[in-house]
Amino acid sequence: MTDKQYFVLSHAEARRRAITAIADAPDGWHVTIEPPRRSGDQNDKFHAMLGDFSRQLTFVDRQFDIESWKRLTVDQFELETESKPSLVVPSLDFQRVVTLGSQTRKFSVRKALNYIDWLYAYGIDHGVRFRRRALDVLEEALNMRKAA
Numbered sequence: 001m002t003d004k005q006y007f008v009l010s011h012a013e014a015r016r017r018a019i020t021a022i023a024d025a026p027d028g029w030h031v032t033i034e035p036p037r038r039s040g041d042q043n044d045k046f047h048a049m050l051g052d053f054s055r056q057l058t059f060v061d062r063q064f065d066i067e068s069w070k071r072l073t074v075d076q077f078e079l080e081t082e083s084k085p086s087l088v089v090p091s092l093d094f095q096r097v098v099t100l101g102s103q104t105r106k107f108s109v110r111k112a113l114n115y116i117d118w119l120y121a122y123g124i125d126h127g128v129r130f131r132r133r134a135l136d137v138l139e140e141a142l143n144m145r146k147a148a
Contacts, residue, residue: 008036038104038112045140046070046104046112049119052130070104077118078102 007018022031053069064072078084078101086101107115123130 009033035108035110038107038109041140042107042109042112042116043104046116046119049116049123049130052128053119053123056128057126071099071101073119073122074104074115075099075101076122077115081114081118 005021007014007021009015009018025031047066047070050066050069050073053073054064054066057063057069059072075086078086084102086099088097088099090096091098104112104115120130
């Protein structure tokens, strides 16, 4: 048996192979069943929206790039939706502070959909005029939500 196997439970054959791998695994090995991670399409969707944030919004009298807006919005999204604030700690040389928080790559499909909804609401509340691409992206996200 190889060290690690990964199965996407998307059809009966994949499920059979996973069951066989579990049955053949040595004692002490671990099994994890988890919901699917956010998709590349979802990633594209929220990056399009964050691009509009970076072009139109300022925070503490500064413009920020997409990655900075992602950190700011993910932190606020987590606080508002899960009461889970980020942790701020000193840097290793004690000269700065570092924020440790959630990362979108770990979002489930459902959580990514909720984040896209949250971004849209936040943007509207703060006067963001979403470009057509971001609105198309939102429509696709809503269709994904219906399918989920």
